[in-house]
Amino acid sequence: MPTSTPVYGPDKMDTPRTSRTLPRAWSELRSWPLIPLAIITLVLLVPGLFADILAPYGPLEIDMRARLQPPVFFGGDWSHVLGTDRLGRDIFSRTLHGAYYAMSISVTGIVVGVVIGTTLGLIAGYARGWADTIIMRLVDISLALPAILLALALAAMFGPSFQSVIAVVVFVLWAYFARQVRAEVLSLRERDFVARARVAGASHFRILRRHIFPNVINTVVVLATLQVGIVISLEASLSFLGIGIPRPTPTWGILVADGRELIVTAWWISFFPGLAILLVVLSVNLFGDWLRNRLDPKTRQMR
Amino acid sequence: MTKPILQVRGLSRSFPIGGGRDVQAVQDLNFEVPAGQTLALVGESGCGKTTTTKMILRLDSPTHGQVLVDGQDVHGLRGSGLRDYRAKVQAVFQDPFASLSPRMRVRDIVAEPLEVQGHHSRKEIDRRVHEVLDAVGLRHDQARNYPHEFSGGQRQRIAIASALVSRPELIVLDEPVSALDVSIRSQIMNLFKDLQEEFGVSYLLVAHDLATTRYLADQVAVMYLGRIVEYGPSEQVFNDPQHPYTKALFSAALPSHPSEPDTEIMLEGEIPSPLAPPSGCAFHPRCQLRLGEVCARDRPRPEWSDTGVMLACHRGFG
Numbered sequence: 001m002p003t004s005t006p007v008y009g010p011d012k013m014d015t016p017r018t019s020r021t022l023p024r025a026w027s028e029l030r031s032w033p034l035i036p037l038a039i040i041t042l043v044l045l046v047p048g049l050f051a052d053i054l055a056p057y058g059p060l061e062i063d064m065r066a067r068l069q070p071p072v073f074f075g076g077d078w079s080h081v082l083g084t085d086r087l088g089r090d091i092f093s094r095t096l097h098g099a100y101y102a103m104s105i106s107v108t109g110i111v112v113g114v115v116i117g118t119t120l121g122l123i124a125g126y127a128r129g130w131a132d133t134i135i136m137r138l139v140d141i142s143l144a145l146p147a148i149l150l151a152l153a154l155a156a157m158f159g160p161s162f163q164s165v166i167a168v169v170v171f172v173l174w175a176y177f178a179r180q181v182r183a184e185v186l187s188l189r190e191r192d193f194v195a196r197a198r199v200a201g202a203s204h205f206r207i208l209r210r211h212i213f214p215n216v217i218n219t220v221v222v223l224a225t226l227q228v229g230i231v232i233s234l235e236a237s238l239s240f241l242g243i244g245i246p247r248p249t250p251t252w253g254i255l256v257a258d259g260r261e262l263i264v265t266a267w268w269i270s271f272f273p274g275l276a277i278l279l280v281v282l283s284v285n286l287f288g289d290w291l292r293n294r295l296d297p298k299t300r301q302m303r
Numbered sequence: 304m305t306k307p308i309l310q311v312r313g314l315s316r317s318f319p320i321g322g323g324r325d326v327q328a329v330q331d332l333n334f335e336v337p338a339g340q341t342l343a344l345v346g347e348s349g350c351g352k353t354t355t356t357k358m359i360l361r362l363d364s365p366t367h368g369q370v371l372v373d374g375q376d377v378h379g380l381r382g383s384g385l386r387d388y389r390a391k392v393q394a395v396f397q398d399p400f401a402s403l404s405p406r407m408r409v410r411d412i413v414a415e416p417l418e419v420q421g422h423h424s425r426k427e428i429d430r431r432v433h434e435v436l437d438a439v440g441l442r443h444d445q446a447r448n449y450p451h452e453f454s455g456g457q458r459q460r461i462a463i464a465s466a467l468v469s470r471p472e473l474i475v476l477d478e479p480v481s482a483l484d485v486s487i488r489s490q491i492m493n494l495f496k497d498l499q500e501e502f503g504v505s506y507l508l509v510a511h512d513l514a515t516t517r518y519l520a521d522q523v524a525v526m527y528l529g530r531i532v533e534y535g536p537s538e539q540v541f542n543d544p545q546h547p548y549t550k551a552l553f554s555a556a557l558p559s560h561p562s563e564p565d566t567e568i569m570l571e572g573e574i575p576s577p578l579a580p581p582s583g584c585a586f587h588p589r590c591q592l593r594l595g596e597v598c599a600r601d602r603p604r605p606e607w608s609d610t611g612v613m614l615a616c617h618r619g620f621g
Contacts, residue, residue, distance in 0.1 A: 191401055192396045192397075192398060192401040192402035193401065193402050193403055193404040193405075195360075195362055195394075195396065195402075196394065196396060196402050196403075196462070196465070197404070197415060198360075198361075198362060199360050199361075199362070199389070199392070199393060199394045199475075200389065200393070200415045200416040200419055200465070200469075201385075201386060201389030201390065201416060201419045201420070202415060202419050203419070206419065210404070210407065210411075210415075211404045211407075214404075214406035214407075215404075215405065215406060
């Protein structure tokens with residue numbers, strides 16, 4: 001019976017592809033880590049920047065009539081989507097506001113830590129000699145000292161504050177950057193293009209700026225991205241222990257700590273801020289891994 | 304003879320190796336590069352060629368002796384004298400994949416010697432960059448590209464353009480073609496010749512490739528274990544090598560025609576360690592023409608022939 005035609009007929013094979021640029025753009029986009037980027041945007045960046053507009057309630061707004069209300073599909077209602085804590089504060093609004101602290105602490109802490117660490121790493125690797133010795137011993141000291149211990153000391157001396165958390169973050173981060181940058185500079189400074197620049201008469205500052213720094217900036221960017229997760233969890237641990245930003249500031253660590261005693265009866269108080277931490281840290285790390293592979297010329301060649 | 308652009312006098316460099324001992328990398332070098340000419344330093348790896356160029360380029364300091372450029376001691380220069388020297392002496396290194404900053408555009412790489420001088424306008428710099436790109440055979444629009452977009456030969460042209468842009472009087476060529484494909488070596492060598500004719504620049508060529516040396520050099524200095532053993536006009540040294548080491552080195556080059564007899568003189572043993580240099584003449588343990596005890600006991604004194612060849616060998620000219 002001549003009713004069915006073959007599926008893989010010649011006319012089908014000869015059909016020309018209409019667009020070649022669209023599939024290429026699509027495959028380029030598909031190589032991006034879309035889910036981690038979406039999570040970073042939706043859970044960290046947008047709430048961090050627009051929490052005041054997005055949050056239905058103020059983060060500190062108490063409503064004693066709505067105490068310990070469960071989330072919407074767990075016996076609660078739409079007035080408090082993610083439930084409330086024992087003072088009737090809206091968990092959804094508090095988690096949104098927490099993103100602001102997670103974002104501002106990681107950005108401030110990492111920028112300051114990266115600038116200090118990279119500068120000292122460049123100096124140590126390029127100058128060598130006594131400058132190198134001093135800087136690297138400071139790195140050793142910094143790496144040997146537990147961050148929690150330092151945070152305790154700072155909290156005891158100055159009281160817990162935003163600044164003391166930044167100080168701890170910077171203290172933890174700078175040494176990693178200094179060590180990594182120094183190692184790269186040590187190898188870069190012996191390369192022929194640096195010798196050529198010296199023969200051309202370039203000053204040390206110019207050599208660092210034009211020939212060495214551009215070759216370490218990739219590493220620094222990737223490392224910095226990978227630190228975001230570490231900083232957010234560090235801030236959360238400090239706040240959880242009560243030596244970070246003081247209450248009642250709604251940082252994620254404090255929100256998790258708030259629900260500690262009620263974890264059996266009102267699990268949602270700790271769960272949602274904890275979920276936010278988990279998602280953001282995981283996404284940022286996945287994004288950082290992707291960025292590292294993409295910026296590394298060796299893996300880039302293979303694509 | 305014309306006024307020398309580069310004079311090296313009694314140049315020595317030793318490196319401490321711990322335990323209060325030193326290793327002598329280069330000892331008591333004396334040579335000159337006349338203006339507009341080419342001097343080649345040849346010798347095996349480890350004979351001190353690179354250490355010598357580093358001291359001439361002021362990337363390293365000598366333990367003794369002087370490097371004079373235009374009669375001025377390079378290692379005593381400060382301020383404007385140093386800036387003048389940096390403009391006068393440039394270098395082309397062996398590996399064009401290592402000697403160009405990977406994150407700088409060709410224009411910036413080539414322009415760097417002018418930019419560091421700080422007294423040229425942007426327009427003037429662009430004009431001179433285009434001028435040297437023309438001279439080395441690159442297109443102007445390639446100035447916007449990054450080094451990784453070029454082949455090895457093109458990269459070496461970029462390095463040469465950069466070395467030329469400050470209109471130097473001396474360019475140190477440290478094995479400038481040995482990292483290149485054989486097929487483009489001759490192009491680059493011809494380029495060096497043409498540039499010398501056009502700009503009157505002098506070359507100090509470091510090479511272990513004798514074909515390059517013979518083609519480019521006006522004079523040759525043969526080094527062995529940190530010392531010059533034979534030094535003279537290229538024609539003389541190539542056609543009638545006097546030192547047993549020079550003879551062996553030159554005989555190692557393949558004959559120009561396959562049917563010609565292979566007259567290679569096989570050297571016995573390895574090049575001795577500079578940590579424990581042989582007594583007397585440093586070459587005596589490997590020398591097939593050694594005279595006897597005198598070679599192991601006394602260091603040969605340099606002698607000069609009527610034809611302007613210097614020789615450090617107990618056998619003398621013959």
